[in-house]
Amino acid sequence: MSTILSRLWNTNKKIISQKIRIGLVRESMKVKGGNAMDKIVATRNIMFTKYLFVSNVSISILLSATGDVLEQYYQNHINTDPSKVSSGEPPSWNRTRTLHMSLSGASVGILCHHGYRLLDALYPGRAIKTVAKKVLFDQLCISPVIICAFFLTLGALEGASRGQILTEITDKGKRLYLAEWVVWPPAQVVNFYFLSTRYRVLYDNTISLGYDVYTSYVKHDHS
Known part of the structure; x- marks a missing residue:
């Protein structure tokens, strides 16, 4: 049982990590050149809205x-x-x-x-x-x-x-x-x-x- 859980965890972790990286790249492109407040708002939106x-x-x-x-x-x-x-x-x-x-x-x-x-x-x-x-x-x-x-x-x-x-x-x-x-x-x-x-x-x-x-x-x- 523990082996199955570990495999599922590793698989899901890879998928989630890939999606997060793609999302972070997209969001960082949106705020590139913006001020610090824009970046804070963008990070908040990433964490507490999209993801x-x-x-x-x-x-x-x-x-x-x-x-x-x-x-x-x-x-x-x-x-x-x-x-x-x-x-x-x-x-x-x-x-x-x-x-x-x-x-x-x-x-x-x-x-x-x-x-x-x-x-x-x-x-x-x-x-x-x-x-x-x-x-x-x-x-x-x-x-x-x-x-x-x-x-x-x-x-x-x-x-x-x-x-x-x-x-x-x-x-x-x-x-x-x-x-x-x-x-x-x-x-x-x-x-x-x-x-x-x-x-x-x-x-x-x-x-x-x-x-x-x-x-x-x-x-x-x-x-």
């Missing part, structure tokens, strides 16, 4: 990886992993773990991208009642799906059995879901009331950097 899906997934990948790097740094240099201390093994960065976390960020980014578009289609507008419906729908329907996708992706990459994946979803997924009720309802009120759809995932991932550190901790907590 919004790619931008959202890329941001999720980057911040998921960053969250894991920060968590590993904390484990290795601030709160040293007891298992490494007892074995005499020097602290080290687990690159494979970070890669897997970043790929799980891809699945989360895809679901967030389409989930926010669905919410805006179901509940258009920014009235208080509408925002409240979006927050509840997000917490009750979208968040559980994203948490399950997170553990399914990592389980597949790590070669875990169905039973192991199900155990992680029921045990560790519950911890993440309870934490989400503390972090996300107030954050999503701001998201749904003030921001347009194309900036939702960027805002979401910016707020969630600290939550990504906690997610990495919960996923790799063997206590």
